[in-house]
Amino acid sequence: MPMRKKLQSIIITKQKNGEKSILNNQKAARTRRQRGYQWEDTIVKRFNSTEDWKAFRLGSPSIALPDVLAVNTENSSIFTIEAKSGTSTSLPIPADQIERCLEWIKTFDIYKKRHVLLAFKFLSKKRIGVGEYEGRELREYFKIWDESLDITDCVCTYEGKFFAKIDGVREEISLQECKMPFKTKQRTSA
Numbered sequence: 001m002p003m004r005k006k007l008q009s010i011i012i013t014k015q016k017n018g019e020k021s022i023l024n025n026q027k028a029a030r031t032r033r034q035r036g037y038q039w040e041d042t043i044v045k046r047f048n049s050t051e052d053w054k055a056f057r058l059g060s061p062s063i064a065l066p067d068v069l070a071v072n073t074e075n076s077s078i079f080t081i082e083a084k085s086g087t088s089t090s091l092p093i094p095a096d097q098i099e100r101c102l103e104w105i106k107t108f109d110i111y112k113k114r115h116v117l118l119a120f121k122f123l124s125k126k127r128i129g130v131g132e133y134e135g136r137e138l139r140e141y142f143k144i145w146d147e148s149l150d151i152t153d154c155v156c157t158y159e160g161k162f163f164a165k166i167d168g169v170r171e172e173i174s175l176q177e178c179k180m181p182f183k184t185k186q187r188t189s190a
Contacts, residue, residue, distance in 0.1 A: 027050045039085035048180040077113040080104045085121040116145035140185045143175040
């Protein structure tokens with residue numbers, strides 16, 4: 001009988017460690033979502049703090065909407081914005097997210113200036129390992145998608161360089177920086 005109890009306690013311990021791993025993964029996913037939401041919310045607040053712009057966070061990615069829609073009726077401008085934020089040295093953006101932003105600005109043809117903006121925020125801490133970070137400068141980039149380019153998965157680096165990912169190979173793309181109507185931590189690309 002004592003052997004049986006010992007075996008049960010080992011099994012229970014293994015289950016608890018497995019549960020702990022699942023909880024850590026869930027916590028990490030929640031943190032990533034919160035960072036994304038906070039970045040989108042910051043962009044909306046910045047636009048809304050200006051006199052002529054109105055911005056709205058459109059909702060979850062599961063319903064095929066851009067992250068943010070910003071409109072200026074005074075100068076007939078509209079931006080659909082896909083926002084990415086993180087602690088790594090590069091932030092990816094899937095092709096389907098660029099495509100849905102393009103579809104939205106094409107819908108609003110009443111506006112003279114229509115752009116898809118890709119907004120990247122590299123946080124002031126860089127992930128160097130599991131739960132390990134080192135300090136660095138916070139950087140933001142606001143890139144205007146060039147509609148003449150083929151839509152593909154892309155990535156922006158901490159240095160502000162932008163790459164298309166075609167068949168697993170990175171090819172550098174030059175995208176124009178967007179001068180924002182509000183104060184940013186924006187840097188020009190190297």
